[in-house]
Amino acid sequence: MTDVVLLEKGYLCHGASGRNGGGVRMQWGTATNIALARRSIELMKGFAAEMGINIWLRQGGYLFLAKSNAVAQKLERSAELHNRHGVNTRLLSLEGARDLVPGLSMKGVQLAAFNEEDGVIFPWAFLWGYAKALAKHGVKVETFTRVTGFELGDGRVKKVITDRGEIACEVAVLASGAWSPQIAQLAGVHLPNEPHRHEICSSEPLKPFLGPLVSVLDSGLYFSQSMRGEIVGGMGDPNEPAGMELGSTMRFLARYSQALLEQLPTLGQVKILRQWSGPYDVTPDNSPILGRTPQLPNLLQMSGFVGHGFMMAPAVAERMAAWMCTGHADELFTRFNLDRFAAGRLEREDMIIG
Ligand SMILES: Cc1cc2nc3c(=O)[nH]c(=O)nc-3n(C[C@H](O)[C@H](O)[C@H](O)COP(=O)(O)OP(=O)(O)OC[C@H]3O[C@@H](n4cnc5c(N)ncnc54)[C@H](O)[C@@H]3O)c2cc1C
Known part of the structure; x- marks a missing residue:
């Protein structure tokens, strides 16, 4: 994909990704999380060679x-x-x-x-490595750019509105961690996540x-x-x-x-x-919210990672990118969809620290 822009209201490590303990573990309570964490650790092992930065x-x-x-x-x-x-x-x-x-x-x-x-890894270097690789692939990383609204029409997101201008889009991905419910609200979407310090x-x-x-x-x-x-x-x-x-x-x-x-x-x-x-x-079942927003199918959700989103990010992002770009089905994005809460189909994870 070309013409991709990443928006961040502060500096790159402003959110939880720059504030966490850097722990990465395969010891989880569900087969899905074990597999995702294992893949993430595999990607982390090759990170220095692939991204050119020591994590x-x-x-x-x-x-x-x-x-x-x-x-x-x-x-x-x-x-x-x-x-x-x-x-x-x-x-x-x-x-x-x-x-x-x-x-x-x-x-x-x-x-x-x-x-x-x-x-454990050093979180800041991890973000810097991804940002460097994005820039190399032509992705614009716009820091100090706050999303302030969306222009909607025909059941879709047409534009993302920021404090530095508007961006017309085919697809918008909401990956703003604990801030995601606030931003989703700007598009009239309710997310059940809650921030907890x-x-x-x-x-x-x-x-x-x-x-x-x-x-x-x-x-x-x-x-x-x-x-x-x-x-x-x-x-x-x-x-x-x-x-x-x-x-x-x-x-x-x-x-x-x-x-x-x-x-x-x-x-x-x-x-x-x-x-x-x-x-x-924090989500009601300690699992993330992934995939299409039911009422706005081109607004993709990727939040709700509780206290383990850092270690899941490489594997989930890899699956998300493949799913978005190829259109091939991936059960991750239906099983962990936002619609599971209304349907009472929770995906509970209980190996949570804290
Ligand atoms: C103390 C602590 C310890 C943790 N320890 C671990 C650990 O050991 N291992 C692990 O895997 N995970 C850990 N986590 C969890 C992990 O840090 C998060 O799950 C992960 O970083 C979430 O990444 P994210 O990209 O979804 O959100 P974030 O990293 O929070 O990024 C969201 C970004 O959105 C930006 N934003 C907000 N509003 C707007 C707006 N309107 N416009 C534009 N940008 C906006 C914010 O500035 C922020 O930078 C820990 C978390 C904490 C708080």
């Missing part, structure tokens, strides 16, 4: 910890599903987990699950010691060590109300440091250097 992929694995019986059972069920789909997730005893991360207290933990192919922080750099990203699935605590040595981590807050709030709080720092030190007491004296937040784009 600092480090495959140290994901170590999930379960405290309650219910979460331990979830880990057992998902490990079995992973193994059936060719992902080598292993259930570990407390000692087995401690062998992977010396110093882990394992306080209150009853079971662990580990897949060594999971890992998630806070995250980064410590001073430490000598490399932490292999996997560690996550206590019960509380939504997660932390990993970046290639620069920082401990990057966060934790969901069940009391966080819905809304586009992107500030930082002391409450988060207190909850996160308490939960982190409970599992890794040796980090007690480490300094936090930076704290920020970003929006999770």
Whole structure:
């Protein structure tokens, strides 16, 4: 396709894609997400060669910890599903987990699950790499350009209206993460996604010691060590109300440091250097909204990736591009269509951190 333009109201990493933990994992609760994540990781491995930028992929694995019986059972069920789909997730005893991360207290933990192919990347480089490749292929990347409306006619989007002018289009793709419902509303379309702030922080750099990203699935605590040595981590807050709030709080720092030190007491004296937040784009079933808008078929949806859109993006975008350009059917865009909510046909994913 030619004549493609990407519109971004701020700078390139302004949204959740520039604010996330960079975690990429194959440990999911559905066969679809396992396959998408596996394909994404494959694409990430070749990213430097293909896009000419180092995204600092480090495959140290994901170590999930379960405290309650219910979460331990979830880990057992998902490990079995992973193994059936060719992902080598292993259930570990407390000692087995401690062998992977010396110093882990394992306080209150009853079971662990580990897949060594999971890992972390550096999100900003990932976006810069895609933007560079888009420019090379003639796509115009227009930053600081806000979508303010749509011109509709004959049941279609005819123009996208921005604060820098109007663009006539054959197809418009709404891929604005947690802002998507606001923008869809400009075309009279209701999306059920809700933004929820998630806070995250980064410590001073430490000598490399932490292999996997560690996550206590019960509380939504997660932390990993970046290639620069920082401990990057966060934790969901069940009391966080819905809304586009992107500030930082002391409450988060207190909850996160308490939960982190409970599992890794040796980090007690480490300094936090930076704290920020970003929006999770939460749908009623924790799965994305993909494909044609029922009442506006040339407005394509691609949002609702909750807290895992970064790792799903390469695989979903690849499928989306093939589907858009060839017209060949792809069940992803019918199964995850917006119409599933009205039809009560939910696609629930429950391996969600936070
Ligand atoms: C703290 C945190 C940690 C996370 N950790 C992970 C993780 O470890 N792994 C993972 O895979 N995912 C993670 N996620 C989720 C992941 O970041 C998102 O799912 C993903 O980045 C969503 O990408 P997106 O392109 O859909 O949305 P975004 O990256 O949010 O991009 C949407 C863009 O739309 C722009 N926009 C808004 N309104 C307009 C307008 N009117 N006109 C033009 N542009 C507009 C915004 O400025 C924004 O840049 C995390 C999220 C958060 C907040």
